[in-house]
Amino acid sequence: MIASLHGTVLEKSEGEAIIEVAGVGYRVAFSVLTLVKLPPVGETVRVRVRTVVREDAFELFGFLGAVEEEMFTLLTSVSHVGPRLAMTVLSGLEVDELVVALERGEVARLTRIHGVGRKTAERLVLELKDKVKALPRSAPALASRPPDEGARADLVSALANLGYRPAQAEAAADAALGKLGPAELEALLREALRTLRTAS
Numbered sequence: 001m002i003a004s005l006h007g008t009v010l011e012k013s014e015g016e017a018i019i020e021v022a023g024v025g026y027r028v029a030f031s032v033l034t035l036v037k038l039p040p041v042g043e044t045v046r047v048r049v050r051t052v053v054r055e056d057a058f059e060l061f062g063f064l065g066a067v068e069e070e071m072f073t074l075l076t077s078v079s080h081v082g083p084r085l086a087m088t089v090l091s092g093l094e095v096d097e098l099v100v101a102l103e104r105g106e107v108a109r110l111t112r113i114h115g116v117g118r119k120t121a122e123r124l125v126l127e128l129k130d131k132v133k134a135l136p137r138s139a140p141a142l143a144s145r146p147p148d149e150g151a152r153a154d155l156v157s158a159l160a161n162l163g164y165r166p167a168q169a170e171a172a173a174d175a176a177l178g179k180l181g182p183a184e185l186e187a188l189l190r191e192a193l194r195t196l197r198t199a200s
Contacts, residue, residue: 001051002049005019005062006021007020007044007045008021008044009039009041009044010025012035012041012161012162013162015087015091016028016030016035017035019047028049028061029083029084030062030087031068031091032091032186033186034063035161036154036157036161037064041163047063048063049061049063050062050072050073050083052083059083061083061086061087067095070135071090071095071098072087072090074128074131074132075089075124079127081120081124088116089110089113092114092116092186092187093109099132102128107125110124110125112183112187113184114184114190151177151182151183152173152174155169155173155177155189156169156170158185159172159192159193159196162193169192172193172195173188173192175191175192175195176189176191176192179191
């Protein structure tokens, strides 16, 4: 199985990137929060990879760090949580924030992640509340950070990383924030991309 890739970022789009290694392009799914941290197109990157093989698909899921990969493994160990849903959860909260939300049983906070219903959030808390305590945390202070702090800057950065011009990114970010108000980055990014597609 493929465990890591070291190559050039060939393309980036919503939820995935193509990484070229020795002339072969690998399509890798990333969380929104990780995708915006990838180097620009044309630059070199090293990513950790989880390979998921099914009868109808061979998929690669990428991570920039071991802790994020461990969290992905924990999430997919929960009943009815597949790799795509796990990536959705990782798109909604940074790993440190997710650990705190699970430990504290913050079901309402988890349901604010697009695609996570109450039953799924309750299962995540029930099955992972104790397991996540073993994960190392890089910045515990993130737990008390308001969800909307720096939201515009993060959103503009994410859009610029996907190839949009600064003026486009800023206008779309303002539109998304104006419509949704304080929200998780994934939801804001979806809305901003919807705005950009409508405008094009």
